[in-house]
Each structure stands twice: as C-alpha cells, then as structure tokens.
Amino acid sequence: MSESFLNIALDNLDNEHLCCAIADKKHQCGVAAKKQWLKERIPEGHVFRKLDQKGKVFIEYAPLETAWVPIEGDNYIYIYCLWVSGSFKGKGYAKSLLSYCIEDAKAQGKSGVCILSSKKKKPYLSEKRFMEKFGFQVADNIGEYELLSISFNGKEPSFAENTKIQSYNSNKLTIYYGLQCPYIPNCIEQIRNFCMDNQIPVEFIQVDSLEKAKAVPCIFNNWAVFYNGKFETVHLLNEGYLKKLLYH
Template sequence: MDIDFVNLTIENLVNEHLCCIIRSKKPHPGIDAKKQWLSDRLKEGHVFRKLNAKATVFIEYAPLETAWVPITGDNYYYLYCLWATGSHKGKGYGKLLMEYCLADAKEKGKSGVCMLGAKKQKSFLSDQSFAKKFGFEVVDTTDNGYELLALSFDGTTPKFAQNAKKEEIESQELTIYYDIQCPFVYQNMETIKQYCETNDVPVSFIHVDTLQKAKELPCVFNNWGVFYKGSFETVNLLDIPYLKRILKK
C-alpha cells in the first residue's frame, strides 16, 4: 500500500496541521500551545506521525522515561494517541501507523510499547481492542477500572506509579489536572469555567507543566484528570451533561 505519511519535525512543525483540530486560517490557542509543547518534546524522541492529508489520521508516542504520564518502566515507548476517524476510518491507516510504531521500537532496541486503557473503553483513549490484536496485554490495573496495556518484546513490563493508584486528593472541590498536549483542552476548560461561574461551582485547574509533576500525579493521566469530593473521576474531557453527572455525586 503506497500511502503518504509525514512525521512532524522541528523544521516542519510550524506549517503542518495537528490532525485533531484542522484550521488553516484562524489562530487557535489549543493548536498554538500544542505546537509549543511539541517543539520541546520532539527533541526528546517524541514521535508524531500523520497521514499527509487534511485528516484525523495519526499516531503519537514517546519514550516512557520522558512521557508525561505516571507510569514507570525501562526502555519502553508510551503510546499517547492512535486515531483514524471519519471517512478515513476502516482503510488500514491505523494498522500501518501501529506497525510503524512497533517497528520503530524494535529498531531502537526498546523493550516494548505500552498505552493507557480501561476495562470499559473510554472516549478519549485509543481503541484497546485494536491494540490487543497486535498482542498488547493488560499488565497493571487501578481500583477504578483503568488498565495499563503493554506489548513486551523481552518479558519486562511497565507499571502504574504507586502515586497514580492513590486516586484521592485533599481538596473537595472540582479539581482538574491538565497539560497542553491535547488541542481540545483549552476549549474544554473554557466550557467548564463558564458553567462553573454561572452556577457558582468552585473549580480549580492545575497545570501539569513539567515532566516531574506528570510522573507524580495522584491518578492515571493522558493529558487530563478530574477529581470531585476528593476522589478521581475520569481522564475524559467533560461536556456539560457529563460534568452535571459528576457534580450530582
């Protein structure tokens, strides 16, 4: 299959779109923030590979040691995102992207590839049933149903950091940990802020702006983590109906 893919680099980052939110004319704070974040991550071996078209078809992964997630392990890749949506779904692009990641990991002598999943598929996490077709297996779990999936090449396995299994904080108000990796984060924050201001709901947003902060988080994390009444709720971005369900607890 002769498919044209492109990897983002420091040189082409300014001119390439990011797949999730494709805009060519209007500035977008989420895109600008993600590109700034990527400009530093690419130097660390972070990979963003996409179909060379105006489409949401891409994979994003990084060395686990520098991946902004509370997962520990030696010599692994962490797979943040793998998406092929809309009219481009079902054409084999996801398979090609996953095969690229696995081949890259083997070429670089990695011990394997891991990703965040859940017993029940979450909307903002890559399709774990798809990953399992390549041999990914559950290697660690949390009490509230999140799973760490891994494809090991040498028998070693990563695990959730112990702090990620805590799933509790002292604050009782709505608390959201976030980083700027996902272009949708900014607009989701604005939606939540407006609702909370209108309805007098206290809310705190905690910017995870360093690798150390990400590794020390008290919950699983892919770029977003929500707590309410001291308990961890979800890694999903929130629409208003979902937010209302949380606030009723």
C-alpha cells in the first residue's frame, strides 16, 4: 500500500484537486466555492488530507469549536468526511487516514474525536461498524442519527439542544446548505429547476457562518432537508432523490 498522502494547505490549495469532484465539469463551480471556503478554514486548524493520487481518498476534520455543525464538546476534533471509493477500497487507506486524525488529535492534546454516523448505513456518512473498530462509541443520538466519539479523557461531545427541534415552521421544501461540499451548488440547481417546472414551493437557507451552523434546528453536516415542516434527511438531493422524497 502506498502511504503517499498530503495535506491541503494555503500554498498548494489552488493546484490540488479535492478528490470528490475531480474532473466532473458540472461540479467545478462547487470546487471553486469549496476552495474559497477552505482558504478561510485552514487557518482555524481545518485539515484536508488526501492520497497523493487521482482518486477519492481523503479525510476532512476540524476543531469542534470551529466546525460548522450543531455539535458541542470540550476540546474535540470533528470529522466531516472520511471517503475511500472505487478501486482504492480494501487497501487500508481509510485506516491510515483515520489513524492519522486520531494521532493528530492526541498530539494536540484534544479530548477526543467525533463523527456523525447512523444506526444503519446512510450515503455521505461513515459506517458505524468501521468506526467501532477504532474504539468509537455512541456519545449521543437523535432518532436514526448517531454521534460517535472516541474519548481520551472521559469527556463526551453531544448534539446541540437546537438539533432536537427537528422541525421548521413552513410547508415548503426547505433546504439548509453550506458550501463545504463541491456537489452542493449543482444539487441546488437541479432542485431549483425541478421545483420551478413543477410549481413546488422551495426555500434555500444558506449556512454561511459558524454561528448559523451551530444554530441549525436539526442534524447537519453541510446539508439538511425539511418537507412539510419536518426534518427528513442530510442526504444530498439531486432531481432523482428529490422525486423519491416528494412522491414516495
């Protein structure tokens, strides 16, 4: 197994690919937005570490205090995304990336590491069984979503109180979104066009600050969907998934 990894930094950000949207033209607007977002996050201690090859192999994490998620904890690291796909699976890359994150947290004197997961595997979320192999346990849960953590000192993180609201006072399709994921701008375009063509009321709420992210009234990793006032999913929606949500 090649152990050639690199961390995205301000001096190489413009020239490095971001793994999950390497060459897909429809996501290049999202890549540009993500790189601008990273330029502001990296000085806060945000880490984007990837395999130094053309593939989807990376981990992204940050100090919980500056992580754009409605999760609270004393001196934790939060993992936004751990992704190994395609032909890169089964080579130990996920283990290497996660081990690096855990050791980095220990070196920084952190209380532990946490990540959003679920009781049953969901798209865009790390698999619970894999995380448990490294000692992660359920620190908190809301319905089917679970906050997993590995604690170095007995302290545990938790979902912020506002995440338990799980509702929004509107019957419109309502989407909270950030610009951390390169897929999001194209998802918004597809949803907006479909809703316009089908006379479906829709509202987009951009989460463009740390304060807004900490105050989202539901589970949120960079995306959250409400329909008929009820929280539905953190699953990114393109036109196909939107139809399943609306017409199931």
